[in-house]
Amino acid sequence: MSEVVEKQADPGTAVPPPRRRFLMDTRPLRHRPYRRLWTSTIVTALGSQLTAxxxxxxxxxxxxxxxxxxxxxxxxxxxxxxxxxxxxxxxxTVDRRRMLLFTNSGIALLCIVFWLQAALDVRSIPLLLVLVAVQQALFGMNMPARTASVARLVPAAELPAAGALNSTVMQGGQIIGPMLAGALIPLLGLPLLYLFDAVALSATLYAVWRLPPLPPLSGVARRAGLADILDGFRYLATHRLLMVSMAADVVAMVFGMPRALFPQLADTAFPGVNENFALGMLYAAVPIGALLGGLLSGTFSHIRRHGLMVVIAVCAWGAAIVGFGLSSSLWLAVVFLGIAGVADMVSMVFRGTILQTAATDEMRGRMQGVHTVVVAGGPRLADLLHGVAVPVAGASAAVAGGGVLVIVAMTALALAVPAFLRYRGPAR
Structure with missing residues (x-):
C-alpha cells in the first residue's frame, strides 16, 4: 500500500463521532481521498439516471x-x-485508480455515442442494444474497483458510515435523476440527456485522477485471467460469512422485490386513485425510504453486530413487503414500501461492510464483482418469479407470499450458519 493511502486509512486519524448520534455519520468525509471518490459518485449517480x-x-x-x-x-x-x-x-491485480479512470472514460465516451445516434435520429434498435451491452460491460468493470477501493481510503471502523454515505447518494440519484430527466425532456429534448451524462462523467475524472495510487498490496500488478475468477469463487465457497451475506441479498430481492407487479397493482389495487399517480408513488417509495434511512444512519457506526443487523433488516424487508401486498390503500402501501426501503438501506450498509472487512484486500475486487452480479440479477429474477406467480395466486397474494418466503428463508439461513449471527465488525 502506498504511503499516502496508509496515512489516510490510519484509524488514529479518525475524528470523534458526531454529537448527533442518529444523523448521518460524516466522519469518512474527513479523509480527502474518500471525499473525492464520494463526490464523484454524487455526480455519476445523477448523470447515470439521465441515461437510464x-x-x-x-x-x-x-x-x-x-x-x-x-x-x-x-x-x-x-x-x-x-x-x-x-x-x-x-x-x-492492477491499480484500482487506473481502472476507475479507464472505465469512467469509456462510459463517458459511450454516452457521447448515445448522444450522436439520438441527435442524428439514426433510429436503429440493434445499435441501441449494442450500446446498452457495452455500457453494462463497462459498468460491471467499474463497480468492483470503485467499491473495493473504499476500504483502502477510510479506517475499518468507519466502513459502515462510508457505506451509508455511498448508498444514500445512490438512492438520492434514483429519486432526483428520473425527476430531472422528466423535466428536461420537454424543455431540451431527449438527446441532450445523454450529453449531460457524458459531461457529468468527464467532470468526475478529475476527482478520480486525484486519488492516491491503489495498487495491489503485494506491489505487483499483473494480468487477470480465468484462474483468478475461479480463485474468487473458491474463496467465496470457503468463507461462510461472505456466502450468507450474498445469499441474504438473493433471498430479499428474488422473493421480495415486487416491482414487476407495480403497473398491475397501480391499475387494480387502489380504486379511485389515478393509475399514473399510483405507479409513480410505488416506484418512488422504496428509494425515498432508503434515502431517509441513510440520512438517519448515525447509529450504524456504533453497531458491531453486523451479521445480526443483516438478518433483522432482511426480515423487516420481508414483513414490510407482506404489509404492502395486503394494503388496499395507496398511502398505506407507500408507507410499507418506505419501511422496506429503510430496511434495504440497513441491509445494504451492513452487507457491504461485511464484504469489505471479512474479505482480504487481494480478494475484495472479486467479492465486489460477485456482489454486483447478485445485486443486478436478483431483481430481474424477481420480475420473472412474480410474473409467473400472478396467474396462479393473484398479484396481492404473490407479493405477500414473497414477503413471507423472505422471512422464512432468511431465518433458516441464520439458523444454519450461527457464526453469521455472531459476527462482529471491527472495534472503533
Missing part, C-alpha cells in the same frame, strides 16, 4: 412496444455478469 431514463424512452418512442424495452434490459444482463466477474479479478 433516456434509453427506454427512446426505444419506446421508436417502437411503441414495451417488449423492446424489456429486451434492452435483458441485453445488458449477460455483459454485466461476465464483465463484473472479470472486472473484479482485474481490480485485485
Amino acid at each position: 431514463v433516456a434509453v427506454p424512452k427512446q426505444i419506446y418512442d421508436m417502437t411503441g412496444s414495451s417488449v423492446w424495452v424489456g429486451i434492452a434490459s435483458i441485453a445488458g444482463l449477460a455483459p454485466l455478469i461476465v464483465f463484473a466477474l472479470w472486472g473484479g479479478a482485474i481490480a485485485d
Whole structure:
C-alpha cells in the first residue's frame, strides 16, 4: 500500500463521532481521498439516471412496444455478469485508480455515442442494444474497483458510515435523476440527456485522477485471467460469512422485490386513485425510504453486530413487503414500501461492510464483482418469479407470499450458519 493511502486509512486519524448520534455519520468525509471518490459518485449517480431514463424512452418512442424495452434490459444482463466477474479479478491485480479512470472514460465516451445516434435520429434498435451491452460491460468493470477501493481510503471502523454515505447518494440519484430527466425532456429534448451524462462523467475524472495510487498490496500488478475468477469463487465457497451475506441479498430481492407487479397493482389495487399517480408513488417509495434511512444512519457506526443487523433488516424487508401486498390503500402501501426501503438501506450498509472487512484486500475486487452480479440479477429474477406467480395466486397474494418466503428463508439461513449471527465488525 502506498504511503499516502496508509496515512489516510490510519484509524488514529479518525475524528470523534458526531454529537448527533442518529444523523448521518460524516466522519469518512474527513479523509480527502474518500471525499473525492464520494463526490464523484454524487455526480455519476445523477448523470447515470439521465441515461437510464433516456434509453427506454427512446426505444419506446421508436417502437411503441414495451417488449423492446424489456429486451434492452435483458441485453445488458449477460455483459454485466461476465464483465463484473472479470472486472473484479482485474481490480485485485492492477491499480484500482487506473481502472476507475479507464472505465469512467469509456462510459463517458459511450454516452457521447448515445448522444450522436439520438441527435442524428439514426433510429436503429440493434445499435441501441449494442450500446446498452457495452455500457453494462463497462459498468460491471467499474463497480468492483470503485467499491473495493473504499476500504483502502477510510479506517475499518468507519466502513459502515462510508457505506451509508455511498448508498444514500445512490438512492438520492434514483429519486432526483428520473425527476430531472422528466423535466428536461420537454424543455431540451431527449438527446441532450445523454450529453449531460457524458459531461457529468468527464467532470468526475478529475476527482478520480486525484486519488492516491491503489495498487495491489503485494506491489505487483499483473494480468487477470480465468484462474483468478475461479480463485474468487473458491474463496467465496470457503468463507461462510461472505456466502450468507450474498445469499441474504438473493433471498430479499428474488422473493421480495415486487416491482414487476407495480403497473398491475397501480391499475387494480387502489380504486379511485389515478393509475399514473399510483405507479409513480410505488416506484418512488422504496428509494425515498432508503434515502431517509441513510440520512438517519448515525447509529450504524456504533453497531458491531453486523451479521445480526443483516438478518433483522432482511426480515423487516420481508414483513414490510407482506404489509404492502395486503394494503388496499395507496398511502398505506407507500408507507410499507418506505419501511422496506429503510430496511434495504440497513441491509445494504451492513452487507457491504461485511464484504469489505471479512474479505482480504487481494480478494475484495472479486467479492465486489460477485456482489454486483447478485445485486443486478436478483431483481430481474424477481420480475420473472412474480410474473409467473400472478396467474396462479393473484398479484396481492404473490407479493405477500414473497414477503413471507423472505422471512422464512432468511431465518433458516441464520439458523444454519450461527457464526453469521455472531459476527462482529471491527472495534472503533
